Amino acid sequence: MKKIRNNWKLKEVLNLFNMPFNELLFEAHNSHIKNHKKDTVQVCTLLSIKTGGCPEDCGYCSQSIHSDNPIEATPLMSLEEVEKQAKIARDQGSTRFCMGAAWRRPSNKNIDRVIKMIDVVHNLGMESCVTLGMLSEDQANRLSRSGLNYYNHNLDTSREHYEKVISTRNYQDRLNTLKYVRSSGIKVCSGGILGLGESLEDRAKLLIELANLEEHPESVPINMLVQIEGTRLYENEKIDELEFVKTIAVTRIMMPKTYVRLSAGRESMSESMQALCFYAGANSVFYGEELLTTPNVEVEKDRELFSKLGMNIEGTNKKTEKFRSSKRKDTEKKHNIHNLKLIN
């Protein structure tokens, strides 16, 4: 990605946050339409290929063994199951398939297995993304040689607020992995979570960390905390909806070419709030009914919303849409036959 601006200062980012709401959105929207196709949204599907049993202590995550109600740990998914899930995602319109594993860092043996999964995704004609925890330089290079398109590794929050959320690793660990990923030639997906008890200044500082990297991440997911019972941050004060929209707008202004993704938490957002986020510059969503361990918006509801807003899914044309819609009909037919059998 072409280098854009990476010398943002705190004061000017706070000034953006403090602009009148409509002015900020107008500026962000202008930046958006100058740099991206209007009314187009990229859809990605996220699959948990290895759930739970994670030794890290991220205060928002039920996959952590430190949670009071940790989710049951599962082994790494089989290649056949990954292929099945990837086909469903492709037929629903996803152009990128992201696979997440709850590891502090992957073993070299697990990297071998993930590389086979990446091949499966590519053979289905989709872009690949993985999120596996911290990587060594050598592991990043191996993933790059496998043709992996994106690596996700979120910074979550500001450097200052980080230790209140996670204590088993530090901010520099995150930045090191991002550095290895970038220098290996893999595209970077990195963002944050709002609602971790952070201040406005923390939000501004998170965006500065991302926008002041040597190159902007190609994708920046902005999550709204999904509060899970048993996690340390359960019952945290929720972020105000308009503050969330403003953060999307500021992200768009600071990183004009980046895909800004509405990620976790979208299930609880109203259609109007999502519409405001799209106007403010969000142009990517996670698609599919589950995001690792939290629920997501149903695919049909998303399709209805995109249609109400006159938005198109990136990478679909009449031919691919016809193919996908026939696949969806096949699945629905099978589902109806199954239901009829149950009724009878």
Ligand code: SF4
């Ligand atoms: S967010 Fe990731 S690294 Fe943190 S506890 Fe959950 S699975 Fe582990």
